[in-house]
Amino acid sequence: MAPPEKKKFQLSIRFCGPKCSSCCMVFSIWGILMLIVLGILFKVKTVSLFEDTDDSSKTGTNCFIAAGIYAGTLLLSLCQRKLNQNRPAAPAHQYAMDSEA
Amino acid sequence: MGSMFRSEEMSLVQMIIPTDAAYEVVGQLGELGIAQFRDLNPEVSAFQRHYVNEVRRCDEMERRVRFFELQLGKAEIPIPDVEEVPSEVGRSSASHPSPQQMDELEYKFTQLDKELKEINTNEEMLDRNNLELTELSHILRSTREFFEEAQTHNFDDNSAAAPGGRDEHASLLGDAEAGAVYGAHTVRVGFVAGAIPRERIPVFERVLWRATRGNAFLRHAPVDADLTDPTTNTVVPKSVFLVFFQGDQLEARVRKIAEGFSATIYPCPQTANERYDLGLQVAQRLQDLESVLKKTRDHRRRVLATVALQISSWSIQIKKIKGIFHTLNMFNIDASSKCLVSEAWVPNCFLPDMRGALSRATERSSSTIPPIVHVLATRLKPPTFHRLNKFTAGFQNIVDAYGVASYREVNPAPFAIITFPFLFAVMFGDFGHGFLMALAAWALIHWEKPLARYKEGGEIFDTFFGGRYIILLMGLFSIYTGLIYNDIFSRSVDFFGSGWDVPSVTKVVVGNWTGYSGTFNGTFYDGLTHNTSLPEDLYLDPLWNTHTYVFGMDPVWAMAENRLTFLNPYKMKMSVILGVCQMLFGIVLGVFNHTYFKRTLNIVCEFIPQVLFLLCIFGYLVLMIFYKWANFWPHSKAPSLLITLINMFLKFGNIETEDILYGAEGAQANLQSALVIIALMCVPWMLIPKPYLLIRANKRHAHAPLHDHDDQGHLLGGEEHAAPQVAAVKAADEPEEESHEPGEIIVHQCIHTIEFCLGCISNTASYLRLWALSLAHAQLSEVLWDMVMHAGFGNPALLFFAWGGWAFLTIAVLLIMEGLSAFLHALRLHWVEFQNKFYEGTGRKFHPFSFEALIKGQDEE
Structure with missing residues (x-):
């Protein structure tokens, strides 16, 4: 009885397909990079971003925290990718092998 | 030389090939793909051609391959790609198969087809047996259940009052059993057992009731x-039934009705013991059948698995054979039917390859006579062929979508490689998005390589993938x-230090306090950051500019209230300059066509007045823009250009004081008057001399009948012409006269002239789309940033969600939607504004076999 339960558990963990997880990964990487850069720019009080904030130091910190959240989603999407890769592939050559045996 | 500037030179080649070598010759040329x-x-209709039998055989083989594919699909066996198949199986797909291989293939297919069909009929028969036996076993089981149930009810009959109708049935059943088994002295009660599709049961029951008047x-x-x-091969839900009745007449009637409802009737023994024995037998037979069925299925699967490995290469081979015979059908058969005569367009650069292929074919077909090849002189228009690689192919596609270049015409594609992305970028200018x-x-x-094999992307993905170098x-x-x-995602960056020194009088707001900021010495921003505030109503005055920003826009404009008042005229003027330059370039490219095709008349009567017209009006405008x-103008309003x-034009010879741009009043007025006179003179220059000269030349032609013969544009093929005409190929490039009627020539020239003059004005205005789309793009990305x-x-x-939404909208709206719109506008500028200055685009594409x-x-057919 144990193996089917385990399988069901694994299925429920993998909630993103291969395309979805890759897409989330790309967006997460972009989010981390861009929010870190934005955070630094707010910290050094770049003039172009003046219209966006009253307290640039606090906004800079907010950017870093949001980048942290995206680091979390990056980890999540990497896990999903891994699960997708480990998933047994469709039995593409199974029949051919059977016939040779 | 692989130049994209003009299409490759073509020759019409006549080949006289011995019949036995023809197949091999076409095969070799098909491998190279150099001859149309x-x-x-x-x-001659398709059915009367010489090789129609061979084509029919190929069709038959294709049908067989489709049948195999269908079988594979039914058995859910995947078909591997040709690349995935081991080399010793797939190697035969590397070169075209010989006629002997075709026979072998056909034999193999017939055998396989027979074998598969045999297996299938066997399997179907076994399946039918299996179905019948299963149904029978079910009937036996339910019959037993009926009678057992009936017996118990019979015993209960007197003691307990069971619910009405059912009770009646039960007792009747009991009687039936009794009658059937023991009833020597009662009337014989018989029954018929069978299986019927479940949804027919109610109707069946009603019909039975009516037909037997309730006696069944x-x-x-x-x-x-x-x-x-x-x-x-579908699952049919079924029911088993038992019909009880009295007498033989009713039995016959019941059987007939059951047959009419496509029920299967099974012989069911009357006694319980016999039924039990039959049950055992059926179980035994079912078991045997199961093992036979399993073996049959295994066999079928083995056969299909070997088919699956080869089927891709087979279908490729058949396509090749069929293509060869289709091509052979285009050939002329010599009267003695010893040789075939064919004509093909071959690019001159491939002629040596063609000769190589022919000699290889002669060798392979062990023919004693080599094919005879000579170049024909012709007045037929050759097809257009550009030698491309994967980088240039995308740009050539853009041009070909408008019209394939006429033979040896100047090709706009090499220029589009730079101008197309550039004009796109003028509309799409943003560092981040780019x-x-x-x-x-x-x-x-x-x-590139894995994606090229990816086939599930659909048309949209293929379009993007095909244009990947353009997108780059x-x-x-x-x-x-x-x-x-x-602009970087609509924000500016200060790399080199602003060139503006805003004086201290600027009004600033700090929290609730409104006042005037301190001095910004040299660097504008330090003061601002210090105050954490923005100067409201910052209208930049040119007087505050100390030096020019090193590259591009000064970042200070991002904060100025009069940003758009500055940016819009700047981008508008830029658009006009780019437009006039591109149109002028287009007209100049026309000269290369005129000189190449020796149309001196067009240079004098079209090119020169066109350039003068454009330069006198819009060239002058460009000069004024730069000036x-x-x-x-520090203290007065600058003149509007x-x-x-x-x-x-309107105030010819005079000038308003507010229009004075340079020089004394008279100088500008005089120069402008002179330009207007030149431009207006260009119109009759374009309109009159060319038709006049053409008509005169035609009249002279009419007096010389020799020329008329040449003008027919017919093929100078055949044996007697062949030898001396290799040198005459050059003459074939001469343009055919478009029309000879004087009226037509005049109307054509009128349309051409009007189109050009009006076009100059409307096309210049059309280039303003560069400014409009650039403004729209910048504003849209700024709104997205501000709102999200x-x-x-x-x-x-x-911020986490806001950034997610912003990133998604940036991709969907700014990159894809805006990108497509800018792409379409760039396309239009090339097709209409640029190419109509020189490009005919009336050629046909070279489609080699x-x-x-x-x-x-294979998918397109």
């Missing part, structure tokens, strides 16, 4: 097992223009 064969017997009794029970119909676009294109290029260049150019506009940029240009990103800066969780194209094009 002409159909020499277009009047039906019991039925659903079969819970899935019974598959072997012919249709960077993302270039990154996406880089990804497509980097994973568009992205890179957008990075460049984005830096010039100083106005270079100069500075557009009004000046209009007044140049700005809302999230106060709170990290909110090539196996590669045959195999690739």
Whole structure:
């Protein structure tokens, strides 16, 4: 009885397909990079971003925290990718092998 | 030489090939894909051609391959790609099969087809047996259940009052059993057992009731097992039934009705013991059948698995054979039917390859006579062929979508490689967006090989993938223009220090306090950051400018209230300059056509007045734009260039004081008058001399009948012409006269002239789309930032979602939607504004007979 339960558990963990997880990964990487850069720019009080904030130091910190959240989603999407890769592939050559045996 | 500037030179080649070598010759040429064969017997229908039997055989083989594919699909066996198949199986697909191989293949197919069909009939028969036995076993089981149930009810009959109708049935059943088994002295009660599709039961019951006047009794029970119909391969829910009746007449009637309802009737023994024995037998037979069925299925699967490995290469081979015979059908058969005569367009650069292929074919077919090849002189227009690689192919596609270049005409594609992405980028200028676009294109290029095999992407993905090098260049150019506009996701960056020194009188707001900021010495921004405030109503005055910003827009404009008042005229003027330059370039390219085709008349009567017309009006406008940029009107309103240009015509010879741009009053007026006179003189220059000269030349032609003979444009083929005409190929390039009627020539020239003059004005205005789209793009990305990103800066969780939304909208709206719109506008500027200055685009594309194209094009057919 144990193996089917385990399988069901694994299925429920993998909630993103291969395309979805890759897409989330790309967006997460972009989010981390861009929010870190934005955070630094707010910290050094770049003039172009003046219209966006009253307290640039606090906004800079907010950017870093949001980048942290995206680091979390990056980890999540990497896990999903891994699960997708480990998933047994469709039995593409199974029949051919059977016939040779 | 692989130049894209003009299409390759073509020759019409006549080949006289011995019949036994013809197949091999066409095969070799098909491998190379360098020759476009002409159909020499277009009047012959497809059924009357020489090789129609071979084509029919190929069709038959294709049908067989489709049948195998269907079988594979039914058995759910995947078909591997040709590349995945081990080499010793797939090797035969590397070169075209010989006629002997075709026979072998055909034999193999017949055998396989027979074997598969045999297996299938066997399997179907076994399946049918299996179905019947299963049904029988179910019937036996339910019969037993009926009678057992009936017996118990019979015993209970007297003691307990069971619910009415059912009770009656039960007692009747009991009687039936009694009658059937023991009833020597009662009337014989018989029964018929069978299986029937479940949904027919109610109707069946009603019909039975009517036909026997209520003298038959039906019991039925659903079969819970899935019974598959072997012919249709679908699961049919079934019920087993028992019909009880009295007498033989009724039996016959019941049987007939059951047959009419396509029920299967099974002989069911009367006694319980016999039924039990039969049950055992059926179980035994079912078991045997099961093992036989399993073996049959295994056998079938083995056969199909070997088919699956080879089927891709088979279908490629058949395509090749069929292509060869189709081509052979285009050939002329010599009267003695010893040789075939064919004509093909071959690019001159491939002629040596062609000769090599012919000698190889002679060797392979062990023919004693080599094919005879000679180049024909012809007045037929050759097809257009550009030698391309994967980078230039995308740009050539853009041009070909408008019209394939006429033979040896100047090709706009090599210029589009630079101008197309550049004009796109003028409209799409943003460093961030350009960077993302270039990154996406880089990804497509980097994973080029795996993506080329990816087939599930659909048409949209294929379009993007096909244009990956165009997208890359568009992205890179957008990075460049984005830096010039100083836009990175609509924000500016100060790399080199602003060139503006805003004086201290600027009003600033700090919290609730409104006052005047301190001095900003040299660096404008330090003061601002210090005050954490913005100067409201910052109207930049040119007087505050200390030096020019090193590259592109000064970042200070991002904060100025009069930003758009500065940016819009700047971009508008830029658009006009770019437009006039591109149109002038187009007209100049026309000269290369005129000199190449020796149309001296066109240079004098079209090119020179066209250039003068454009330069006198819009060239002058461009000069005025530069002059106005270079100069500075500190205390008065600068003259409007557009009004000046209009007044140049409306107030000919005079000038308003506010229009004065340079020099003394008289100087500008005189120069402008002179320009207007030159431009207006260009109109009759374009209109009159060319038709006049053409008509005169035609009249002279009419007196010389020799020339008329040449003008027919017919093929100078045949034996007696062949030898001396190799040198005459050059003459075939001469243009055919478009029309000879004087009226037509005049009307044509009128349309041409009017089109050009009006076109100059409307096309210049059309280039203003560069400014309009660039403005729209910049404003849209700024609105997106202000509405979405700005809302999230106060709170990290909110920022997480705000950035996600912003990133999604940036991709969907700014990159894809805006990108497509800018792409279409750039396309239009090239097709209409640029190409109509010189490009005919009336050619036809070179379609060589090539196996590669045959195999690739399998989906298109």
